[in-house]
Amino acid sequence: MPMSPHLQEITPDNFEAAINLRVRSDQEHLVAPVVKSLAEAYVHPGIAWPRLIxxxxxxxxxxxxxxxxxxxxxGTDFRSGLWRLNIADGKQGRGYGRFAVESVATEIRRRGGAHLTTTWHPGPDGPAGFYLALGFRPTGETSGDQTVGTLKLD
Known part of the structure; x- marks a missing residue:
């Protein structure tokens, strides 16, 4: 019987699994390592929502x-969204990225939000195709060198 993906909070029991997660080597320049994300979550308590898939x-x-x-x-533009997404080397193309986006969308809706914002590196090696296929639309903005996209939640 196939299992379903699920989210887990980061705990002392799964911390090592979290920081040891690696994306494909050709994608390392596109996303921060998990350890950096966890450090950012630590310095932004109440804002960052890190989870293992x-x-x-x-x-x-x-x-x-x-x-x-x-x-x-x-103070005029408040947003919710996906800050980081790292799918392990060898695990892409199995629906885990879609599951992650859907999980964040569910949490945003639960908190009363209607849009999911994310950013991605543009270019042929970036994940634009993935996000566009899920319904994200570029806003015309950039965040650093990244494209900003939004998904309307129904």
Missing amino acids: CEGDETVGFLMAFFHIDWTGE
Whole structure:
């Protein structure tokens, strides 16, 4: 019987599995390592929502979301979304990325949000195709060197 993916909070019991998660070597320049994300979560308590993506007892990915942050710093544009998504080397193409986005969307809806924001590196080696296929649309903005996209949640 096939198992379903699920999210796990980061705990002392799964910390090593989290920081040892690696994306494909040709993708390392596209996303921060999990250990950096966990450090950011530590210094942004209450904003960052880090979770492992697991299939049974196996760690297959990592996501970090954010909720209701002041996007521009001007107090007028509050957003929620997917901050990081790392799918383990050898585990892509199995629905874990889609599961991660759907899980964050569910949490945003639960908190009263209607849009999911994320960023991605543009270019042929970036994940634009993945996000566009899920319904994200570029906003025309950039965040550093990344494209900003949003998904309307129904």
